Amino acid sequence: MKVHIIGGGNLGVSVALGIVRFSKNNQVTVTRRNTASILHLKELGVTVSTDNKQGIQEADIIILTIKPYQVDTVLAEILPVISNKVIASAVSGLSIENLQKKIGDSNSAIRIMPNIASQFGASATCIAFNEKHKEIAQNVVTLFQDLGTAPIIDEKLMDAATVLAASGTAFALRYIRASMQAGIEIGFDWQTALAISAQTVKGAAEMILEENIHPEQLIDRVTTPQGCTIAGLSEMETHGFSSSLVRGIKAALKKIKG
Numbered sequence: 001m002k003v004h005i006i007g008g009g010n011l012g013v014s015v016a017l018g019i020v021r022f023s024k025n026n027q028v029t030v031t032r033r034n035t036a037s038i039l040h041l042k043e044l045g046v047t048v049s050t051d052n053k054q055g056i057q058e059a060d061i062i063i064l065t066i067k068p069y070q071v072d073t074v075l076a077e078i079l080p081v082i083s084n085k086v087i088a089s090a091v092s093g094l095s096i097e098n099l100q101k102k103i104g105d106s107n108s109a110i111r112i113m114p115n116i117a118s119q120f121g122a123s124a125t126c127i128a129f130n131e132k133h134k135e136i137a138q139n140v141v142t143l144f145q146d147l148g149t150a151p152i153i154d155e156k157l158m159d160a161a162t163v164l165a166a167s168g169t170a171f172a173l174r175y176i177r178a179s180m181q182a183g184i185e186i187g188f189d190w191q192t193a194l195a196i197s198a199q200t201v202k203g204a205a206e207m208i209l210e211e212n213i214h215p216e217q218l219i220d221r222v223t224t225p226q227g228c229t230i231a232g233l234s235e236m237e238t239h240g241f242s243s244s245l246v247r248g249i250k251a252a253l254k255k256i257k258g
């Protein structure tokens with residue numbers, strides 16, 4: 001497949017790298033106005049360009065990873081030269097209905113919400129589309145399955161997906177940072193504390209994904225009666241560990257909904 005990514009910033013580059021590494025036999029083009037910081041992608045076989053239209057007619061999937069206020073400018077540029085294209089938009093807050101209106105009926109609007117772990121093949125990319133685009137959307141689903149997991153969701157959950165999967169990356173990283181900070185307090189240098197904290201989170205996530213069970217069942221396996229783990233957990237919960245996370249996620253959702 002030929003994948004044309006418009007918006008070679010944090011997310012666009014991460015998706016491009018993910019495709020190169022984990023979804024072989026695809027050709028990727030990434031565009032942005034100032035390409036200096038992404039020229040290194042060329043060495044990996046990615047076409048880097050400032051021209052959004054170059055080669056777009058041959059693209060099987062066009063991915064939009066631009067900011068919401070850049071959408072109209074970009075569409076005004078590309079729409080005169082495309083038809084029958086699948087446009088997968090990662091633009092936060094842009095509904096399928098609005099995007100479809102902007103791109104016209106000759107193209108198909110798909111909504112995607114990847115995260116920057118795409119480049120490690122570890123994104124949780126939520127995807128939504130209208131029923132009539134079910135077949136056409138399959139290529140997009142398959143592509144993002146190569147970059148991690150790609151659950152198909154109801155579009156009304158897309159804001160929630162943004163918070164849980166995209167902002168969620170930052171929330172998980174903040175947990176790792178806090179764990180690292182504690183690690184330094186109890187005797188490790190920061191590099192060792194960070195390595196231990198990150199690997200421990202990775203291990204916990206892998207166990208959950210592998211066994212597909214409720215986290216509390218795994219917590220039970222590491223929690224000895226009267227032991228140090230339950231003492232730590234109880235202290236954290238006394239200070240609002242779970243509730244502050246829930247409140248943070250709900251605040252982020254409230255913000256996104258305006």
Ligand SMILES: NC(=O)c1ccc[n+]([C@@H]2O[C@H](COP(=O)([O-])OP(=O)(O)OC[C@H]3O[C@@H](n4cnc5c(N)ncnc54)[C@H](OP(=O)(O)O)[C@@H]3O)[C@@H](O)[C@H]2O)c1
Pocket residue numbers: 006007008009010011012031032033034035052064065066067068070073074090091092113114115116166
């Ligand atoms: N970052 C995430 O984790 C994440 C996750 C999910 C969804 N999203 C959504 O994805 C979108 C991009 O986010 P981001 O964090 O990747 O932003 P970003 O780093 O600012 O990337 C946006 C890119 O678009 C490029 N751009 C702007 N105007 C352009 C044009 N006319 N033609 C081609 N490229 C153009 C910019 O480069 P130039 O200025 O050089 O053109 C910039 O590199 C946003 O809508 C965001 O909500 C982001």
